[in-house]
Amino acid sequence: MRVLVPIKLSYDINQMKYDERTGEPILDAVPRVMGDMDRCALEAALQLKESLGVVVEFISIGSRRTHNKLMMDAYAMGCDKGYLIEAEDTNTLDAYTVSSIIGKFVEKYGPYDIIIMGATSQDTHSSVVPPALSALLGYRAAFGVDKVTVEGDVFILEATYEDGIYRYRLTPPFIISVTTEANTPRIPKLKDILKARRMKYEVLPVNDLISKDEVRKINVTSIKKYVTPRRREIIEVDSEEDVDKAVYRIIELLKEAEIL
Amino acid sequence: MRILTFIEDLSWIDIFEYFHSALEGVEFSAFTLDKNIAVEVSKHYDKVFLYDSAFNVYGIQSALRKILNGDKFDVVLAPSSNKGRMFAGIYTGLTKCSIVTDVIGIEREGKSFIVNRLVYGGTAIATIHVSSPFSLCIVKGGYKEKPKNRFGEIIKIDVEPDSGVEFRPREVTGNDPTSSDIVVVAGRGIKKKEDMAMIEELAGITGGAWSVTRPLAADYRWADQWIGISGLIISPKVYIAFGVSGQPHHMMGARASKYVIAVNKDPEAPIFEEADLGIVGDLYKILPRLLDRLKKG
Amino acid sequence: MYLEFSEDEQLFREAVIEFSKRYIEPIWVNVDEVGKLPGDLIKRMGEQGLFAIPVSEEFGGVGGTLTMAAIATEEIAYYDPAVAIAVYALLQNGWPMALDQFGSDEVKSMILPEVASGDAFFGIASTEAHGGSDVAGIKTFAEKVEGGWRVSGEKVYISGVREVLELPTGGGWFFLSKTGSRDYGHRNISAFALLPRWKGDVKEGFEPTIFDEIGRGGLSTGGFKLDNFMIEDKYLIGEENKGFYYVMQGFNIARILVAAACIGSGRWALDQAKEWLTNRKLFQGRKLSSFQGIHFKFAELYTELEAARLFTYKAARLADKIYIEKKPGFKPKDLNVPVAMAKLKAPETTIRIYEEVLKWYGAYGYTKESNIYRGWLGTFSYVIGAEGGQNIMRIIIARDILGKENIRS
Numbered sequence: 001m002r003v004l005v006p007i008k009l010s011y012d013i014n015q016m017k018y019d020e021r022t023g024e025p026i027l028d029a030v031p032r033v034m035g036d037m038d039r040c041a042l043e044a045a046l047q048l049k050e051s052l053g054v055v056v057e058f059i060s061i062g063s064r065r066t067h068n069k070l071m072m073d074a075y076a077m078g079c080d081k082g083y084l085i086e087a088e089d090t091n092t093l094d095a096y097t098v099s100s101i102i103g104k105f106v107e108k109y110g111p112y113d114i115i116i117m118g119a120t121s122q123d124t125h126s127s128v129v130p131p132a133l134s135a136l137l138g139y140r141a142a143f144g145v146d147k148v149t150v151e152g153d154v155f156i157l158e159a160t161y162e163d164g165i166y167r168y169r170l171t172p173p174f175i176i177s178v179t180t181e182a183n184t185p186r187i188p189k190l191k192d193i194l195k196a197r198r199m200k201y202e203v204l205p206v207n208d209l210i211s212k213d214e215v216r217k218i219n220v221t222s223i224k225k226y227v228t229p230r231r232r233e234i235i236e237v238d239s240e241e242d243v244d245k246a247v248y249r250i251i252e253l254l255k256e257a258e259i260l
Numbered sequence: 261m262r263i264l265t266f267i268e269d270l271s272w273i274d275i276f277e278y279f280h281s282a283l284e285g286v287e288f289s290a291f292t293l294d295k296n297i298a299v300e301v302s303k304h305y306d307k308v309f310l311y312d313s314a315f316n317v318y319g320i321q322s323a324l325r326k327i328l329n330g331d332k333f334d335v336v337l338a339p340s341s342n343k344g345r346m347f348a349g350i351y352t353g354l355t356k357c358s359i360v361t362d363v364i365g366i367e368r369e370g371k372s373f374i375v376n377r378l379v380y381g382g383t384a385i386a387t388i389h390v391s392s393p394f395s396l397c398i399v400k401g402g403y404k405e406k407p408k409n410r411f412g413e414i415i416k417i418d419v420e421p422d423s424g425v426e427f428r429p430r431e432v433t434g435n436d437p438t439s440s441d442i443v444v445v446a447g448r449g450i451k452k453k454e455d456m457a458m459i460e461e462l463a464g465i466t467g468g469a470w471s472v473t474r475p476l477a478a479d480y481r482w483a484d485q486w487i488g489i490s491g492l493i494i495s496p497k498v499y500i501a502f503g504v505s506g507q508p509h510h511m512m513g514a515r516a517s518k519y520v521i522a523v524n525k526d527p528e529a530p531i532f533e534e535a536d537l538g539i540v541g542d543l544y545k546i547l548p549r550l551l552d553r554l555k556k557g
Numbered sequence: 558m559y560l561e562f563s564e565d566e567q568l569f570r571e572a573v574i575e576f577s578k579r580y581i582e583p584i585w586v587n588v589d590e591v592g593k594l595p596g597d598l599i600k601r602m603g604e605q606g607l608f609a610i611p612v613s614e615e616f617g618g619v620g621g622t623l624t625m626a627a628i629a630t631e632e633i634a635y636y637d638p639a640v641a642i643a644v645y646a647l648l649q650n651g652w653p654m655a656l657d658q659f660g661s662d663e664v665k666s667m668i669l670p671e672v673a674s675g676d677a678f679f680g681i682a683s684t685e686a687h688g689g690s691d692v693a694g695i696k697t698f699a700e701k702v703e704g705g706w707r708v709s710g711e712k713v714y715i716s717g718v719r720e721v722l723e724l725p726t727g728g729g730w731f732f733l734s735k736t737g738s739r740d741y742g743h744r745n746i747s748a749f750a751l752l753p754r755w756k757g758d759v760k761e762g763f764e765p766t767i768f769d770e771i772g773r774g775g776l777s778t779g780g781f782k783l784d785n786f787m788i789e790d791k792y793l794i795g796e797e798n799k800g801f802y803y804v805m806q807g808f809n810i811a812r813i814l815v816a817a818a819c820i821g822s823g824r825w826a827l828d829q830a831k832e833w834l835t836n837r838k839l840f841q842g843r844k845l846s847s848f849q850g851i852h853f854k855f856a857e858l859y860t861e862l863e864a865a866r867l868f869t870y871k872a873a874r875l876a877d878k879i880y881i882e883k884k885p886g887f888k889p890k891d892l893n894v895p896v897a898m899a900k901l902k903a904p905e906t907t908i909r910i911y912e913e914v915l916k917w918y919g920a921y922g923y924t925k926e927s928n929i930y931r932g933w934l935g936t937f938s939y940v941i942g943a944e945g946g947q948n949i950m951r952i953i954i955a956r957d958i959l960g961k962e963n964i965r966s
């Protein structure tokens with residue numbers, strides 16, 4: 001069985017930096033990392049490698065200059081083969097383009113029995129690449145999976161949505177996306193990091209998969225730090241009287257909001 | 261503009277109505293998985309597609325393929341919830357349209373539209389140009405419009421659901437952060453599970469609901485839902501947080517609240533940046549006193 | 558030199574941080590308190606590849622670099638500022654590397670894989686009661702006999718005595734003894750791999766003792782007496798009477814890691830201080846950090862720590878060129894001054910940091926609850942002299958820069 005894990009190099013949004021004056025993000029100064037959920041997707045695949053002997057392959061879209069560490073990271077975790085679809089400015093590709101690149105890759109280099117993705121990317125958080133890909137490929141699917149168990153040929157996949165828990169029973173081929181509940185990713189061992197340094201990944205130009213006019217960029221006209229207009233009244237509590245003052249202000253606000 | 265909406269629950273009717281107007285729609289269709297919702301929705305739509313099944317991706321793929329055989333849409337609207345994103349994502353894969361998630365506003369500009377969306381964990385707003393066809397996943401917010409009366413027919417879509425989908429509804433506890441006027445939220449500043457009693461008590465006294473941040477739900481299992489981008493998106497009148505640092509992933513679920521009150525002992529906690537009232541202090545001093553005052557009336 | 562880690566070093570650093578957050582941060586206080594490293598942690602560290610990092614793969618090591626061992630030590634010390642776990646790791650990297658450089662293939666392939674897995678310990682035993690700084694004055698004597706050496710003497714303040722007795726395989730030390738003659742001097746010192754316990758009972762003629770220390774509780778320090786203890790020929794490291802030459806290189810390697818442990822712990826202390834100073838308010842709401850007397854000091858210590866860090870990694874990079882890449886033109890003695898500077902700077906800076914931070918914390922710092930004192934006591938071992946006293950570092954720098962003949966009194 002062949003398993004494919006698409007991984008994305010995301011901006012670490014906990015370290016976002018904005019230009020004080022213009023409010024625009026300074027992306028060059030923001031570290032980029034493999035998203036937590038993508039790491040869980042790799043872990044889920046590697047667990048299948050251990051239990052079922054599947055071959056784990058991974059793919060990312062980006063440039064050698066920026067993505068080398070990400071590729072090494074996936075190898076160090078234990079993946080068998082990596083592909084880098086070479087493209088610049090990948091964070092402005094629209095979700096459909098990302099899905100269709102992965103979809104074309106699957107058609108050309110597949111077949112894959114299982115595709116495992118992160119439920120959502122760490123920076124853009126759209127969660128739409130996995131469902132769009134499932135529709136493109138016509139695969140069965142389960143998204144936002146918290147728990148993967150295997151019973152014979154059947155994969156039991158549990159996902160929690162707003163209204164409750166869904167349990168899907170799927171047989172390959174299928175595509176799933178996993179959350180950080182699904183597992184605790186392994187930490188790459190130094191020996192494997194050193195080995196990964198020497199492992200080659202295949203680099204495919206994006207236009208081998210989709211033509212130039214199919215590459216759709218999203219048309220972002222501006223991007224600015226989000227500031228909600230808030231009153232920002234701050235009470236520093238240093239003494240007992242301050243506690244009373246704070247409680248008094250909370251109650252006043254609750255009255256103003258017509259809660260009390 | 262022919263618009264198709266994915267209706268997860270009835271609270272979305274008013275919100276989508278606002279977008280119907282903003283988009284200058286002319287034909288309104290809805291898609292739902294629930295019979296009762298279908299009946300209610302049909303009063304305000306031209307057409308309601310009912311796929312009577314537990315949510316499953318493969319079934320929705322097939323259902324949409326069937327619908328798209330006869331109907332065409334210029335815009336698809338869905339909630340920025342788990343299922344809404346999946347629905348819109350599948351639609352995008354089938355039709356190659358553009359998609360924008362986490363939408364918080366829209367404006368017409370000539371023949372196309374300007375959409376505001378949250379990005380980078382809700383720390384930034386991106387303004388994006390789209391022209392139809394496109395899908396939007398919308399963050400629950402202040403926008404609402406009274407729905408117009410229409411008389412839609414309900415069209416049942418019969419497609420096989422995925423073999424073996426089982427659904428276990430969440431226990432109905434009466435604690436519903438998405439529909440309460442005040443939500444009391446506990447973060448990791450709450451040190452012990454027993455202390456959650458104070459949070460629940462405050463919710464009780466104020467007639468609201470309570471919730472938590474992700475670590476308390478996912479790691480400690482003190483609750484089965486949390487507020488934030490990967491949990492619930494809420495828009496109460498008052499969001500009041502105790503021991504919540506205010507990381508972007510969490511705040512994205514709370515930003516639509518009318519008032520934000522935060523109690524945190526760290527003056528540098530990012531939550532103070534977006535609070536109407538920020539109390540820098542020990543929640544273990546402030547919360548008991550607050551409960552005490554409220555009980556005394 | 559601009560300090561930047563390569564991509565594999567960055568990945569490794571992230572992995573060590575994740576490991577330390579998961580397995581070390583939650584237990585470091587307890588380890589310090591109870592005074593024992595949990596066996597499962599040692600095993601896990603072995604599996605993760607945190608021991609024998611700069612040891613060649615051929616002999617069971619990880620095949621990494623001393624820079625990587627320094628990264629591991631620094632980050633472990635950040636999450637275990639009391640440094641017992643960090644010191645355990647540094648010993649398990651430094652001295653196995655020295656053995657890898659100078660030992661025979663037979664002994665290396667026996668010892669190093671067991672050290673790498675965490676089943677055995679391999680440290681350094683040079684100090685004797687007369688004074689550890691004076692290596693040339695050691696009294697332990699090995700007499701050549703048929704098939705080996707008969708050794709008698711006593712070593713004190715040796716890390717890892719209990720670990721050798723308790724680990725699954727056991728282990729021992731890079732061990733120094735006089736050979737040939739008992740005269741004062743360094744031309745009659747030989748190095749051996751001394752293994753008092755290896756897959757079985759403690760060998761005859763080895764009498765261990767354990768000391769009770771004030772800090773870095775998780776790692777034992779003890780001593781042992783050798784009474785006609787037999788060491789087989791194969792355990793001689795390198796050539797007879799060249800031991801002093803080998804051990805000095807071993808110290809150079811280990812001292813780099815000592816410096817790394819100190820800067821990790823010091824960085825933790827400054828991070829604690831940052832929280833404290835920016836939160837605590839006095840005199841009608843002024844933050845402690847707003848007093849110039851405090852923030853000037855903070856800035857100074859922060860700068861000193863960064864300097865120590867640069868010294869440390871500069872020395873590590875140079876050591877890699879000499880021992881790992883074996884680049885022509887780089888000689889072991891080139892390391893003397895860079896290492897001595899790192900070992901001089903890092904522990905002293907860290908102790909100064911702790912002394913200030915403890916004062917900034919006020920009475921709370923003096924309580925056991927604050928845990929700051931644990932880092933202070935732990936790293937203090939390195940200004941006292943573990944792996945070489947501070948004045949020895951001054952002597953090395955002065956000797957190599959001013960010239961041996963110009964510093965004699």
Ligand SMILES: Cc1cc2nc3c(=O)[nH]c(=O)nc-3n(C[C@H](O)[C@H](O)[C@H](O)COP(=O)(O)OP(=O)(O)OC[C@H]3O[C@@H](n4cnc5c(N)ncnc54)[C@H](O)[C@@H]3O)c2cc1C
Pocket residue numbers: 005006007008009035037038041059060061090091092093094095096098116117118119120121122123124125126127128129130218220223358359360361377379386388
């Ligand atoms: C300011 C800004 C606004 C944007 N707005 C939009 C928008 O409105 N509409 C739009 O279509 N796009 C938009 N994008 C593009 C966006 O960055 C994404 O490329 C795209 O939407 C895919 O969504 P996602 O990254 O959130 O992935 P998700 O759908 O959340 O991704 C889930 C999983 O898919 C896989 N995956 C995603 N991307 C890749 C990749 N490049 N390589 C390998 N695997 C991958 C990973 O496993 C990932 O965890 C915007 C970008 C920016 C910078």
Ligand SMILES: Cc1cc2nc3c(=O)[nH]c(=O)nc-3n(C[C@H](O)[C@H](O)[C@H](O)COP(=O)(O)OP(=O)(O)OC[C@H]3O[C@@H](n4cnc5c(N)ncnc54)[C@H](O)[C@@H]3O)c2cc1C
Pocket residue numbers: 036037121122446447448449450472473474475476486487488489490491492502503504505506507508509510513523524525526529541542543544
């Ligand atoms: C992909 C992804 C998705 C995520 N989605 C979500 C999400 O949907 N929702 C979510 O909540 N999180 C989410 N997270 C996690 C999020 O990034 C934060 O880690 C989380 O919100 C922090 O929770 P917290 O505020 O409770 O804890 P912390 O960040 O640890 O904050 C605790 C706060 O309590 C304060 N405090 C401590 N003691 C006291 C006291 N006695 N009195 C007053 N204050 C005190 C501290 O000063 C601190 O600010 C996500 C993370 C990722 C990577």
